[in-house]
Amino acid sequence: xxxxxxxxxxxxKRYGPSTAVDGIDLEIGRGEVFGLLGPNGAGKTTxxxxxxxxxxPDAGSLCVVGCDPRAxxxxxxxxxxxxxxxxxxxxxxxxxxxxxxxxxWHGMGMRPDLIEGFGITGLxxxxxxxxxxxxxxxxxxxxxxxxxxxxxxxxxxxxxxDVQGRAQLxxxxxxxxxxxxxxxxxxxxxxxAEELCDRIAIMIRGRVAVCGTPAQVTAAGSGRTRVxxxxxxxxxxxxxxRGDAVFVGDxxxxxxxxxxxVAALVTQLLGRVQVADDAVEDLRVERPSLExxxxxxxxxxxxx
Amino acid sequence: MNAFLTYLWIQLKMDxxxxxxxxxxxxxxxxxxxxxxxxxxxxxxxxxxxxxASMTIFSVTMGAVMGLPAPIVRMRESGTLRAFEVNxxxxxxxLSVQAVSAFIHxxxxxxxxxxxxxxxxxxEIPQSPxxxxxxxxxxxxxxxxxxxxxxxxxRNQSFxxxxxxxxxxxxxxxxxxxxPASMLPTSFMWLGRIFPATYALQSFxxxxxxxxxxxxxxxxxxxxxxxxxxxxALAIRWFxxxxxxxxx
Numbered sequence: 053x054x055x056x057x058x059x060x061x062x063x064x065k066r067y068g069p070s071t072a073v074d075g076i077d078l079e080i081g082r083g084e085v086f087g088l089l090g091p092n093g094a095g096k097t098t099x100x101x102x103x104x105x106x107x108x109p110d111a112g113s114l115c116v117v118g119c120d121p122r123a124x125x126x127x128x129x130x131x132x133x134x135x136x137x138x139x140x141x142x143x144x145x146x147x148x149x150x151x152x153x154x155x156x157w158h159g160m161g162m163r164p165d166l167i168e169g170f171g172i173t174g175l176x177x178x179x180x181x182x183x184x185x186x187x188x189x190x191x192x193x194x195x196x197x198x199x200x201x202x203x204x205x206x207x208x209x210x211x212x213x214d215v216q217g218r219a220q221l222x223x224x225x226x227x228x229x230x231x232x233x234x235x236x237x238x239x240x241x242x243x244x245a246e247e248l249c250d251r252i253a254i255m256i257r258g259r260v261a262v263c264g265t266p267a268q269v270t271a272a273g274s275g276r277t278r279v280x281x282x283x284x285x286x287x288x289x290x291x292x293x294r295g296d297a298v299f300v301g302d303x304x305x306x307x308x309x310x311x312x313x314v315a316a317l318v319t320q321l322l323g324r325v326q327v328a329d330d331a332v333e334d335l336r337v338e339r340p341s342l343e344x345x346x347x348x349x350x351x352x353x354x355x356x
Numbered sequence: 357m358n359a360f361l362t363y364l365w366i367q368l369k370m371d372x373x374x375x376x377x378x379x380x381x382x383x384x385x386x387x388x389x390x391x392x393x394x395x396x397x398x399x400x401x402x403x404x405x406x407x408x409a410s411m412t413i414f415s416v417t418m419g420a421v422m423g424l425p426a427p428i429v430r431m432r433e434s435g436t437l438r439a440f441e442v443n444x445x446x447x448x449x450x451l452s453v454q455a456v457s458a459f460i461h462x463x464x465x466x467x468x469x470x471x472x473x474x475x476x477x478x479x480e481i482p483q484s485p486x487x488x489x490x491x492x493x494x495x496x497x498x499x500x501x502x503x504x505x506x507x508x509x510x511r512n513q514s515f516x517x518x519x520x521x522x523x524x525x526x527x528x529x530x531x532x533x534x535x536p537a538s539m540l541p542t543s544f545m546w547l548g549r550i551f552p553a554t555y556a557l558q559s560f561x562x563x564x565x566x567x568x569x570x571x572x573x574x575x576x577x578x579x580x581x582x583x584x585x586x587x588x589a590l591a592i593r594w595f596x597x598x599x600x601x602x603x604x
């Protein structure tokens with residue numbers, strides 16, 4: 053098996069008496085987009101900061117494309133691109149100056165390919181103070197990619213962006229992935245994680261509660277699939293439980309059940325409609341969302 | 357080295373766009389020089405003779421102690437230092453560029469004062485211009501060291517301003533640049549001796565103008581240099597410990 057791009061073994065980080073990261077293990081494959089999810093204070097940013105070499109772990113081992121972030125900080129800077137959750141450039145620094153500066157520090161010439169690729173040609177002469185939040189994020193993303201890193205760490209990259217800015221940044225992350233760069237993404241946005249990530253880990257209180265593809269994580273929950281149906285003449289009224297399917301109620305002509313065995317319930321319902329000489333106007337089967345799974349995990353933890 | 361020079365060039369261009377930097381490094385010192393130069397040369401001809409030295413001490417102290425800490429504190433508060441660090445620019449390089457750019461700005465202002473004070477206020481030209489600029493370079497380094505130290509010690513802008521004032525006002529009032537230090541009460545005269553401005557004035561007067569001084573001029577220059585080395589070492593050490601603290 054190929055060496056993982058990022059390997060975390062037994063990572064522990066404490067701030068005084070509180071443990072921010074409590075012995076997590078993660079492996080992220082090369083070229084993968086990996087999402088780190090969790091409520092505030094779950095330890096996502098601390099984990100990323102340990103990988104970036106910005107925090108000293110209390111225990112555990114870390115490896116980012118063959119580098120130990122504690123020992124090989126210089127080499128790490130060439131291999132790891134980072135967009136921090138909160139960062140800035142000097143207000144009076146122009147975008148072209150920022151790119152020239154970072155390029156010079158990596159021993160490279162200007163990167164017109166990145167400037168064109170990210171559509172920031174029009175921003176080059178603007179000072180940092182004149183940029184919108186979305187434009188700043190794009191500039192920081194370009195800066196993180198200047199050294200052609202193997203791994204890109206993005207901490208809450210779309211926080212505070214409008215819908216258009218978010219979609220644009222998603223496209224840019226996909227473009228980065230298509231070039232074989234491993235992306236490690238911390239986010240609160242479940243839709244973003246589902247849309248972009250090959251695998252995700254949900255962190256709660258410094259531990260990894262669940263890890264897998266978004267579909268695996270969602271399926272691993274106890275959540276039932278939602279089945280909603282509307283018929284022309286209301287032949288299924290007044291509803292009621294059917295086998296393992298729990299009847300939730302009716303709303304706007306739709307009757308709703310929650311069940312594990314979708315096929316059995318749908319077959320049964322369609323049979324009843326046919327017998328009653330009724331017709332199905334709409335039938336919706338909605339599996340539990342990642343957000344519901346996330347809330348289930350968080351609320352389960354709070355209930356403990 | 358190329359990367360450092362690129363950063364320095366960009367920093368100088370940014371400084372020209374930054375109103376606060378222009379105000380602290382150029383506008384206020386030069387305005388003060390033009391106003392006080394006229395006052396000094398008319399009320400005290402003895403002080404008017406060495407106007408370039410006293411106004412240079414004022415300008416350098418103003419720029420280094422009042423102007424330099426704010427951008428350093430702002431870079432730490434806003435996350436610029438972290439953004440630079442993850443993009444490969446070490447924190448010490450940031451401090452060094454701030455120091456060198458401040459040196460260039462303040463040297464330029466000092467050169468303007470040096471060349472214009474004999475023309476405008478008929479002050480004396482130093483007997484030894486070489487020693488004048490040597491003293492200036494040492495005093496610039498010491499003052500910039502103090503500015504850096506305030507910048508790395510202060511946790512926020514208001515604390516930085518307070519620390520700057522604690523250094524700036526006594527330097528101005530007790531060093532002898534506004535009125536002779538011998539006119540001060542003994543306790544204040546001794547208090548003035550903890551600031552490099554006091555020794556810098558003695559060095560300028562004794563070495564560059566070759567006039568009589570209260571203290572040995574060469575020893576004074578040595579004290580300024582020693583203070584400079586000490587504050588630079590403290591600033592670097594403090595900065596290192598702050599960065600380590602942020603990592604732990």
